[in-house]
Amino acid sequence: MLCADNITLGDRLDGVSAGIAPGRITAICGPNGAGKSSLLSVLAGLIAPDAGAAELDTTPIADLSPRARARAIGYLPQTPEVAWDVTVETLVDLGRLAWRGGPLAKRRSGGADDAAAIETALDAMELQDLRTRPLSRLSGGERSRALMARVLAGAPQWILADEPLANLDLAHQLALLRLLRREADAARGVVLVMHDLALAMNHADEVLVLDEGRRVALGEPETALSENVLREVWGVDARWVGEPGSRALALR
Numbered sequence: 001m002l003c004a005d006n007i008t009l010g011d012r013l014d015g016v017s018a019g020i021a022p023g024r025i026t027a028i029c030g031p032n033g034a035g036k037s038s039l040l041s042v043l044a045g046l047i048a049p050d051a052g053a054a055e056l057d058t059t060p061i062a063d064l065s066p067r068a069r070a071r072a073i074g075y076l077p078q079t080p081e082v083a084w085d086v087t088v089e090t091l092v093d094l095g096r097l098a099w100r101g102g103p104l105a106k107r108r109s110g111g112a113d114d115a116a117a118i119e120t121a122l123d124a125m126e127l128q129d130l131r132t133r134p135l136s137r138l139s140g141g142e143r144s145r146a147l148m149a150r151v152l153a154g155a156p157q158w159i160l161a162d163e164p165l166a167n168l169d170l171a172h173q174l175a176l177l178r179l180l181r182r183e184a185d186a187a188r189g190v191v192l193v194m195h196d197l198a199l200a201m202n203h204a205d206e207v208l209v210l211d212e213g214r215r216v217a218l219g220e221p222e223t224a225l226s227e228n229v230l231r232e233v234w235g236v237d238a239r240w241v242g243e244p245g246s247r248a249l250a251l252r
């Protein structure tokens, strides 16, 4: 269980509590500036809150060693930028760092587990043809897929991804959603910041809605993203059409 316990962070988050279970896809939704990325960063252990705590299976995330945290939680940032212009396969290889022990020389070249995890991640994100390409010569969506492959290569127990679908075309969006569903079915935790409310409605098991740093709703998509919530939080008058699982938003 990944828990936000009364998290406060400046004027970005105001006493947010939420228990997130593994084996499910949880979407974090809300308007621009609502605090979604801030909460995801706190849950990933990248930002220390001013008050409250993020906990993984009752252990404060701040108490985990960097290596234990990196093995448990894979984090995909919102912006697909990378400091070094490495190749796709080098980037994905970096996702294995937390699994390499021993002296530096050994850490530089991975073993069979590393190689298998890297190949699986490259396959999953359809990056084999681009593996030797430097990141500076990729499109935005390709770079996003490479960053997601780095997360997958680490085989984390939890995947925390900030708008992982934003730069992807429709086919790659659906492929990634299928992959994340398989991860959840394998009892891993999947937490996604999502702006596309129809994708959240149709693919998430649970939705946490934030507004102005506060939790507004947490529950099944049909409840957390009800037409009332859309009106109150987003100020949008819309109705859900279609069947559960294939809902679309119609503006009034």
Ligand SMILES: Nc1ncnc2c1ncn2[C@@H]1O[C@H](COP(=O)(O)OP(=O)(O)OP(=O)(O)O)[C@@H](O)[C@H]1O
Residues within 6 Å of the ligand: 010, 011, 012, 030, 031, 032, 033, 034, 035, 036, 037, 038, 039
């Ligand atoms: N590093 C920072 N220091 C201080 N305030 C920040 C920082 N990053 C973001 N903020 C502010 O905190 C609030 C929440 O930002 P956050 O990025 O968490 O929102 P978000 O819900 O992810 O928004 P978006 O949908 O635009 O990505 C915003 O008002 C933002 O201006």
